[in-house]
Amino acid sequence: MRFTAASSSMLAALPVLAAAFPAHHHRTPLPAPASGISIPIAKRGAGAPVDPASLARSIARSVAKVHRGFSAYERNTGTPHPLANGSAALQTRATGSDSLAADGQQLWYGAISVGTPKKLFTVDFDTGSSDLFLPGAQCISNCQGHTPYDPTASSTSHDRGTTFSLAYGDGSTVSGKQYSDDVTVAGLTATGQALGVATTYSDGFASDNFPPDGLMGMAFQSISDYDAPPFFQTLIEQGEVDDSVFSFKLAPSDSELFLGGVNPALYSGSFTYVPVTKEGYWETNFDSMSVNGHPIVFERNRDCIIDTGTTLIVGPLAEVALVYTRIPGALPGPQEGIYIYPCSFKKPITMTFGGTSFTISPETFNLGQIEEGSSMCVGGLGYIADPELNFWIIGDVFLQNVYTSFDVGKSRIGFANLA
Incomplete structure (x- = not known):
C-alpha cells in the first residue's frame, strides 16, 4: 500500500x-x-x-x-x-x-x-x-x-x-x-x-x-x-x-x-445521541427497524451493543427471521447464524436510534455472493441461536453508514450522517 x-x-x-x-x-x-x-x-x-x-x-x-x-x-x-x-x-x-x-x-x-x-x-x-x-x-x-x-x-x-x-x-x-x-x-x-x-x-x-x-x-x-x-x-x-x-x-x-472529539470534515448535520444504559459495553437501545418503509414490530425493547469488532448486525433468531420476511426470497443460509437473499434486492433497510432513522446501504448490507455466479447473496444481518440471549450486537454493516461518537464523559453514543 x-x-x-x-x-x-x-x-x-x-x-x-x-x-x-x-x-x-x-x-x-x-x-x-x-x-x-x-x-x-x-x-x-x-x-x-x-x-x-x-x-x-x-x-x-x-x-x-x-x-x-x-x-x-x-x-x-x-x-x-x-x-x-x-x-x-x-x-x-x-x-x-x-x-x-x-x-x-x-x-x-x-x-x-x-x-x-x-x-x-x-x-x-x-x-x-x-x-x-x-x-x-x-x-x-x-x-x-x-x-x-x-x-x-x-x-x-x-x-x-x-x-x-x-x-x-x-x-x-x-x-x-x-x-x-x-x-x-x-x-x-x-x-x-x-x-x-x-x-x-x-x-x-x-x-x-x-x-x-x-x-x-x-x-x-x-x-x-x-x-x-x-x-x-x-x-x-x-x-x-x-x-x-x-x-x-x-x-x-x-x-x-x-x-479527543469528532472530525467535522467527516459528518454532516447534527448528532442523534442515545444514552449508555449500562456502562461496560457501549450498550444502548434502538427504537425499530424497517425494510423498504415497512416497520418491523418487535415485542420487547431492543437492547444492543455497539461493536466495531463485529462484522454483521447480529440479533436473536426470531427477530432476525422477522426482518427477513420483508425480503422476498430470503432464507436461512448453509451455516448457522447467516441468511441469504436474492442479490437483486436493493430496497432500503433502516435502523432508528433516538427517534432518527439511519439507512443501511444495499452495498454494505450485501456481503457478497454465496458462491461465484450465484444469484443469492449473504445478508449483513445474522442471528444468535442461543434462545437465552435477547440482545443485539450492532456491527460494521450498520456502522459503515454513519459517523459514530463514543462519549465516555457523558456516557452516550452519537450517530450522524456521513459527509
Missing part, C-alpha cells in the same frame, strides 16, 4: 486498516483534520463471493466475546450483568486521529506504538471489549507473522504480577502475562497502560486469520479481564485529551479513528 500523509508537529502518523465488504468505491480525498494523518484505503471488488463458514465463526466469536465480558463484569462489580439473563453459555494534545483502511478481513485495525524506545504494532480497535493484548517475544504458538512485544526491551515496562487467558467462541484463545507500559496512538500517550503479553495464540489468531498483531479494547473498565482502565480512559485520567470522546468513521472509504 502506498501511503500519503499531511504531517503535524503534535501528532504521529499511524495507519489503520479495516473490514472489506463486496462493493467497489471510488475514493475521493477528504480534507485532512486539524491535526493527525489521513491515509488512503482500498476495497475489494463488487460481487466477490464470501465464505459463509468464516462469517459464522465471526458471529460465534462476537457472541463469545460478549459472554466473556459478562463474566468479567460480575467478577469486577460483584453483580451479574443485566444482559447475561441466566444464559447457560455464560463463560491539541486534545485530539488525535488515526486513519482507517481496508484489506478484505473482518476487522478494523491500525498502528500503535508501545514501550521505550517506541516500537510499532498493529491492533484491532474494538469497542466490544476493554483490554489490550500483543504477542510476546516468548510466544510459542501461532505468533509467526506478528510483531512481538518484548517487555525486557522497554525501560518503561512493568510486570503486573498476574496472568490472563481470553477464550473465544470458535475455540481461539489468547493467554500470557500482564504488564504495563507506555502506549501511544496518534501522538497521544497513555503512561503505564495495562496490556497482556501473550505466550499463546490459538489458530484463530494466526496471521492468516488475524492480520493485526493484537487487539485494543475501547469499552469500559467493568468488562476488563485485567480490571484496569482501557486505553482511552487512561488518556482521560492522565489529562491527555480535553474532550472525553472518541469517534469512528468506518465507511467504505476515507475511514478514521479520531481521539
